[in-house]
Amino acid sequence: MNETICQAIRELRVVELRYHGFSRIVEPHIYGRDKHGDELVRCYQLAGGSESGERAGWKMLRVRDAVVLHLTEATFVARPDYRRDDKVIREVYCQL
Numbered sequence: 001m002n003e004t005i006c007q008a009i010r011e012l013r014v015v016e017l018r019y020h021g022f023s024r025i026v027e028p029h030i031y032g033r034d035k036h037g038d039e040l041v042r043c044y045q046l047a048g049g050s051e052s053g054e055r056a057g058w059k060m061l062r063v064r065d066a067v068v069l070h071l072t073e074a075t076f077v078a079r080p081d082y083r084r085d086d087k088v089i090r091e092v093y094c095q096l
Contacts (some may be wrong), residue, residue, distance in 0.1 A: 001039070002039070002069070004071060004087065004092055005041055005063070007071065008071055009030070010094065011071075011075070012078075013072060013074065014026070014027055014071075014072045014075065014076055015071060016072055017067065017068045017069075018067045021049075022049030022050055022051070023049065024048035024049065025045070025046045025047040025072075027044045027046065027077065028043045028078070029042055029043060029082050030084070030089055030092060032089040032091045033089065033093075034089060037077045038063075038064070039062070040088065040089055041060075041061050041066075042058065042060050042086055042088075043058075043092065044057070044058055044082075045057060054073075078096045082096065
């Protein structure tokens with residue numbers, strides 16, 4: 001388990017990371033494992049690149065593919081369209 005992600009969720013702090021070669025600025029909302037045992041984080045991307053070309057919006061990221069995880073000083077509030085207990089994440093480590 002990545003304690004930095006849980007800290008970001010608890011403290012509502014924006015995270016800067018590198019994922020599949022792109023820098024991303026994200027608001028993490030839920031973190032846990034899927035049915036295959038992969039650690040995932042559902043987050044709202046504020047800025048940065050993406051393989052899909054979508055620079056902002058909801059993303060599900062594999063934690064093992066994220067590098068240079070950095071908590072920023074910026075904070076956020078839960079997105080109004082966020083739904084707790086994401087069905088993809090079977091074992092929740094932390095969530096808003």
